[in-house]
Amino acid sequence: MATVTLAQVSKMYDGGVRAVDAIDLAINHGEFCVLVGPSGCGKSTTLRMIAGLEEITDGVLEIDGARVNDLPAKDRDIAFVFQNYALYPHLTVAQNVAFGLEQRRAHGNPLRAMLTGQRDARGRESAHIAQRVREVSSTLGLDELLTRYPRELSGGQRQRVAVGRAIARNPKVFLFDEPLSNLDARLRLETRTQLRLLHRRLSATIVYVTHDQEEAMTLADRLVVMHQGRVQQNSTAQIAYETPANRFVAAFIGTPPMNLIDGHFAHGTFESHGVSLPLPARWPSLINQSKPCALGFRPDRARIERATAHDGAHSVSAGAKINARVVAVERLGDRTDIAMEVARESAMNGGQTRLVARVNADEAEHMREGDEVRVLVDTAHVHLFEPGECGARITAS
Numbered sequence: 001m002a003t004v005t006l007a008q009v010s011k012m013y014d015g016g017v018r019a020v021d022a023i024d025l026a027i028n029h030g031e032f033c034v035l036v037g038p039s040g041c042g043k044s045t046t047l048r049m050i051a052g053l054e055e056i057t058d059g060v061l062e063i064d065g066a067r068v069n070d071l072p073a074k075d076r077d078i079a080f081v082f083q084n085y086a087l088y089p090h091l092t093v094a095q096n097v098a099f100g101l102e103q104r105r106a107h108g109n110p111l112r113a114m115l116t117g118q119r120d121a122r123g124r125e126s127a128h129i130a131q132r133v134r135e136v137s138s139t140l141g142l143d144e145l146l147t148r149y150p151r152e153l154s155g156g157q158r159q160r161v162a163v164g165r166a167i168a169r170n171p172k173v174f175l176f177d178e179p180l181s182n183l184d185a186r187l188r189l190e191t192r193t194q195l196r197l198l199h200r201r202l203s204a205t206i207v208y209v210t211h212d213q214e215e216a217m218t219l220a221d222r223l224v225v226m227h228q229g230r231v232q233q234n235s236t237a238q239i240a241y242e243t244p245a246n247r248f249v250a251a252f253i254g255t256p257p258m259n260l261i262d263g264h265f266a267h268g269t270f271e272s273h274g275v276s277l278p279l280p281a282r283w284p285s286l287i288n289q290s291k292p293c294a295l296g297f298r299p300d301r302a303r304i305e306r307a308t309a310h311d312g313a314h315s316v317s318a319g320a321k322i323n324a325r326v327v328a329v330e331r332l333g334d335r336t337d338i339a340m341e342v343a344r345e346s347a348m349n350g351g352q353t354r355l356v357a358r359v360n361a362d363e364a365e366h367m368r369e370g371d372e373v374r375v376l377v378d379t380a381h382v383h384l385f386e387p388g389e390c391g392a393r394i395t396a397s
């Protein structure tokens with residue numbers, strides 16, 4: 001177990017790409033920290049700098065309080081599990097798992113070995129390695145596979161061997177770079193659960209990279225959302241979901257993503273093309289203000305009623321309504337996602353505003369493409385953001 005701290009860490013690649021831009025991050029002992037964000041946001045570069053595989057351009061990286069910017073990768077006591085597993089094809093599973101330990105023995109202290117009697121030391125080490133391989137193998141369910149070669153394993157089994165090789169050395173920190181992305185959907189779910197259990201068992205400090213926000217949310221003690229080389233939010237997954245720090249996080253975290261409508265706030269009402277929502281007085285900074293902003297609400301905070309239904313029959317208290325037309329109905333078993341466009345007659349020239357509502361399957365039973373509907377928005381759960389892709393959340397009371 002160890003702490004990992006990044007202070008104003010940046011990476012500038014040759015050619016002027018600023019892949020990581022002055023990020024601050026403090027990862028605690030035994031924490032499962034997930035870096036998540038779209039492709040190219042700087043996740044892997046951050047991980048590779050922690051591993052020592054990439055030079056740090058600026059800032060300070062500390063492991064357990066010691067500055068390690070210039071410490072070679074092999075001396076950082078870190079294990080790295082890659083997306084493609086990087087197993088040695090000519091070694092068996094047992095040899096792959098033992099590999100790191102054998103390496104350490106080979107580069108161990110020859111003087112000590114000589115003084116203590118090389119043969120004894122070697123014998124003891126071999127017994128220790130064999131014992132460790134057995135422990136790891138039983139932890140990960142590899143017992144039946146120890147004599148096989150990587151080519152004789154399924155993707156999921158290879159992935160377990162790669163994790164086995166990482167944990168065999170008992171390193172201070174584990175780094176995972178998209179370790180599940182080569183697995184099919186079912187195996188990914190299963191392995192995710194196993195990783196979570198393994199983390200609990202090892203109490204290890206883990207830094208884990210993924211572009212999959214759902215995977216990130218289920219694994220993370222600490223969720224770090226990145227975009228354009230910067231940290232957009234560093235919190236628990238629940239906080240990122242409930243109170244996204246900015247519009248980027250709001251749109252990135254959650255499936256389906258948060259509905260976002262660009263518009264204008266004035267006199268206590270949010271206005272956009274085809275949308276006029278009176279909002280409760282939850283934004284003290286907006287009193288008497290008139291300003292552009294974006295309104296957001298989660299798909300499960302909306303309900304739908306047919307435009308022909310008797311007005312108010314299903315209205316939500318403190319709710320507000322948006323006229324829309326159904327463009328797709330996705331039935332997912334217990335729930336249904338209804339995609340809509342804000343009604344054309346009230347939309348101005350600009351692009352159509354798309355909305356999604358997630359409702360109970362029975363509520364959507366008779367819903368069809370082309371239906372004219374009213375979206376009832378629960379205004380107690382709407383968010384407001386400053387304009388722009390990363391517009392900050394406007395604090396509500």
Ligand code: ADP
Nearest residue numbers: 013014017019038039040041042043044045046
């Ligand atoms: P992610 O892991 O989030 O997909 P990366 O850390 O791999 O992102 O990349 C961040 C940015 O740095 C991207 O714009 C990428 O093209 C660039 N980049 C990554 N590696 C190199 C490299 N070796 N040389 C130049 N640019 C790179």
